[in-house]
Structures are given as structure tokens and as C-alpha cells.
Amino acid sequence: MQTQILERMESDVRTYSRSFPVVFTKAQNARLTDEDGREYIDFLAGAGTLNYGHNNPHIKQALLEYLAEDNIIHGLDFWTAAKRDYLEALEEIVLKPRGLDYKVQFPGPTGTNAVEAAIRLARNAKGRHNIVTFTNGFHGVTMGALATTGNRKFREATGGVPTVGGSFLPFDGYMGEGTDTLDYFEKLLGDKSGGLDVPAAVIVETVQGEGGINVAGLDWLKRLERICRDHDILLIADDIQAGCGRTGKFFSFEHAGITPDIVANSKSLSGLGLPFAQVLMRPELDVWKPGQYNGTFRGFALAFTTAAAALRTYWADDAFEQEVARKGEVVAKRFQKIAGMLNELGFEATERGRGLMRGIDVGSGDIADKITHKAFENGLVIETSGQDGEVVKCLCPLTITDEELARGLDILETSAREALS
Numbered sequence: 001m002q003t004q005i006l007e008r009m010e011s012d013v014r015t016y017s018r019s020f021p022v023v024f025t026k027a028q029n030a031r032l033t034d035e036d037g038r039e040y041i042d043f044l045a046g047a048g049t050l051n052y053g054h055n056n057p058h059i060k061q062a063l064l065e066y067l068a069e070d071n072i073i074h075g076l077d078f079w080t081a082a083k084r085d086y087l088e089a090l091e092e093i094v095l096k097p098r099g100l101d102y103k104v105q106f107p108g109p110t111g112t113n114a115v116e117a118a119i120r121l122a123r124n125a126k127g128r129h130n131i132v133t134f135t136n137g138f139h140g141v142t143m144g145a146l147a148t149t150g151n152r153k154f155r156e157a158t159g160g161v162p163t164v165g166g167s168f169l170p171f172d173g174y175m176g177e178g179t180d181t182l183d184y185f186e187k188l189l190g191d192k193s194g195g196l197d198v199p200a201a202v203i204v205e206t207v208q209g210e211g212g213i214n215v216a217g218l219d220w221l222k223r224l225e226r227i228c229r230d231h232d233i234l235l236i237a238d239d240i241q242a243g244c245g246r247t248g249k250f251f252s253f254e255h256a257g258i259t260p261d262i263v264a265n266s267k268s269l270s271g272l273g274l275p276f277a278q279v280l281m282r283p284e285l286d287v288w289k290p291g292q293y294n295g296t297f298r299g300f301a302l303a304f305t306t307a308a309a310a311l312r313t314y315w316a317d318d319a320f321e322q323e324v325a326r327k328g329e330v331v332a333k334r335f336q337k338i339a340g341m342l343n344e345l346g347f348e349a350t351e352r353g354r355g356l357m358r359g360i361d362v363g364s365g366d367i368a369d370k371i372t373h374k375a376f377e378n379g380l381v382i383e384t385s386g387q388d389g390e391v392v393k394c395l396c397p398l399t400i401t402d403e404e405l406a407r408g409l410d411i412l413e414t415s416a417r418e419a420l421s
């Protein structure tokens with residue numbers, strides 16, 4: 001495999017190619033192939049951008065037809081038939097059946113863009129600057145979003161410029177079992193000298209992806225919504241990673257029966273790994289003036305096309321939700337078994353997650369790395385998350401076949417044993 005030019009020319013900032021130092025060529029659903037023809041099961045799925053698998057045939061077909069007909073491709077926020085078609089699909093298939101009434105903003109095509117837009121909108125709508133965010137939250141790395149991202153690795157990479165406008169509070173479970181961390185939030189809100197600037201909004205991931213698959217309890221999320229309503233604070237769901245079916249529902253907050261004021265989606269939204277993001281907002285929050293938030297690539301017609309195809313293919317009924325729930329149970333059971341095996345080998349390990357967003361906390365980044373490196377040698381692409389990379393995390397395509405899923409889990413189990421015994 002020829003990697004010299006990649007090593008020589010690409011900036012040291014590159015990340016995933018360090019964990020998986022091969023040249024990938026082909027991919028199909030949950031399988032990746034490298035240039036030497038070696039196959040891998042994919043439990044990373046483009047960091048959760050490929051919930052419907054690599055080269056999904058239904059979604060790709062829509063793209064090929066769109067391209068073949070000389071339809072407009074560029075990315076400006078023109079009105080296009082592709083945009084109209086996507087909005088129709090979003091309204092009919094996702095919003096109406098869930099009783100949700102949102103307007104849609106298309107920011108630039110990345111997650112951090114959607115978060116920037118969401119928090120700026122919240123500030124303008126409420127006339128307050130502060131955004132409450134949670135320990136281990138990850139919301140992107142541009143300056144505004146970074147102020148709500150916990151990890152020091154990213155926060156210290158600004159060249160010394162401080163991030164402003166975010167206040168961190170403990171996420172659910174952060175203080176250990178038996179402490180409801182929202183007691184602290186409520187106490188601060190009621191305390192005029194508690195030091196918390198009354199926030200415009202709270203931003204939350206219902207399951208923290210990069211932060212280590214930390215799962216917010218459904219009652220905790222309900223209480224968070226109630227606190228926000230009681231204090232005239234907006235609730236922003238960052239559903240960039242947990243959305244698009246990853247936890248078993250289209251929106252991860254559906255499990256808790258809550259309705260955020262603002263929602264950010266990206267990652268798997270296009271369905272084919274194309275860059276695409278959206279911000280959903282309650283209609284009365286749409287205080288933007290024309291062009292007040294802009295960006296060149298706010299209307300990528302190819303992504304509208306594939307995103308609409310993904311909605312029509314997978315979300316017209318609840319069969320897909322049930323499939324994700326079923327496979328999520330398969331992963332949960334096996335992860336519990338692997339955690340138990342690690343306990344027997346003398347390592348602390350626990351399983352957690354929701355739907356097909358699951359992890360095994362093995363206590364340290366070193367141990368997690370040993371397992372994932374061995375897994376890669378054995379033909380499985382899998383990554384870690386958490387403050388120290390201590391959580392081995394499964395983000396396999398939701399469309400993975402039962403056979404591929406079982407094979408990936410077998411490889412992980414064998415690799416964990418080989419790496420640690």
C-alpha cells in the first residue's frame with residue numbers, strides 16, 4: 001500500500017488515519033475494503049455519518065438519477081426542486097407524525113455549523129448570552145460551539161484565545177448514583193448570588209457520543225425540559241450523533257417524550273455520508289433577519305436528494321425503529337458478556353448505551369486502545385470515546401446484517417481477550 005504522499009503532505013492534524021493506517025477503497029453497507037483487498041467490518045460508520053450503511057443502494061440510486069438528469073448541483077441557498085422535495089419528506093414523514101412543528105434553517109453543512117447557528121439563534125431570541133452545557137458534552141470545535149464542548153484537548157487548541165458564553169453543569173450521573181445533578185441547576189437558577197448568568201438556552205446530547213456514551217435518564221431529560229420551561233430558557237437538543245435513528249427513534253429525545261425548542265442534526269442526515277446539517281426551531285423563535293447568518297454551502301442539492309431518499313426508504317413506518325431496537329439488544333447483551341469477561345481478567349468494565357449507540361467503559365484509554373488496535377488487526381474498525389478514550393464504542397450502520405453484526409462482535413470479543421490476557 002502506497003502511503004508516502006499521504007504521510008508527507010497531509011497535516012499532522014489528521015486523526016482517524018492514525019488508528020487505521022491503511023488506504024481504503026471500497027465499501028458496502030458494514031464492510032470496508034482496503035487497497036490490498038483486505039475486508040473489515042465497520043463499527044465506526046464514518047463516525048456515525050453512515051447510519052444507513054456505505055453506498056446504500058436506495059439512497060445512491062436517488063443520487064445517480066438526480067445526476068443523470070442534469071439537475072442543479074451547487075450549494076447556494078436557492079430555491080430548488082431538491083430542497084422542496086426534502087422539506088416535503090421531512091414534514092410528511094418525520095415532523096407531522098410526531099406532532100412536531102418546526103421551521104428549518106440550513107446552516108453550513110457541518111455539525112458545528114448547526115450548533116453555532118442554534119446557539120446564536122437562542123441568544124438573539126432571548127437577549128441573553130449564556131448557554132448552559134454539560135460535562136463531557138461535545139458540540140463541535142468552532143469558537144462558539146467550542147465554548148460548549150468540555151474536552152480540554154479541543155479547548156486548549158485555540159492558541160490561548162478563551163472561549164466565552166458557555167457554563168458547564170454536571171451531566172446526568174456525573175456525581176455518581178444517588179445524586180440528581182439537576183438539583184444543582186435548579187438551585188443555581190433560584191440563587192441570585194449563585195454565579196450562574198441566567199442562560200438563553202441549555203444544550204444537551206441525550207446520549208453523549210464523543211463524551212463516552214453517557215446516557216441521560218429519561219426522567220432526567222423530562223425534568224430538564226420542565227426546568228427550562230419554568231425559567232423561560234430554551235432547550236437545544238444536539239442530535240447530531242444521537243439522531244437519525246441511532247438510538248432507535250428518529251430523534252433521540254423521543255424516548256423521553258420531550259420537545260426541544262431547537263434541534264441540531266447533521267452526521268447521518270444526508271444518508272450517504274454527504275455533508276449536510278439542519279437546525280429545527282419552533283416557528284416563533286425564527287428571529288433571523290434575511291442573510292443574518294450565512295455561508296456558501298447552505299443548499300447542497302445532492303444532500304437534499306439523498307436525505308429525502310433516506311427518509312422515504314426508512315422512516316415511512318416503524319419497521320426500521322424496531323430493527324434498530326432489536327440489534328441494539330444484541331449489541332448490549334454481547335457487550336455485557338465482554339465486560340464480564342474483562343472483569344474476570346481483572347479489569348473494571350461496564351456496558352452502556354441506547355439503541356445502537358453503545359459502549360464498553362474499560363476504565364482507561366490505554367486498555368481501550370489495546371483492544372481497538374487488536375480488533376483492527378483482526379478485521380474490525382472500531383473507535384473509542386470519553387475524556388481519556390476509555391470507552392470502546394459501537395456505531396455500526398443501523399442497516400448492518402445480523403451476520404455482519406455477529407462477526408464484528410465475535411472479532412471484538414476475541415480481540416479483547418487476546419489484547420488483555
Ligand SMILES: *Cc1c(COP(=O)(O)O)cnc(C)c1O
Nearest residue numbers: 110111112138139140209240241
Ligand atoms: C460530531 C458532533 C458535532 C460536530 O459535528 P462536526 O460535523 O464535526 O462539526 C457536534 N455535536 C455532536 C453531538 C457531534 O457528535
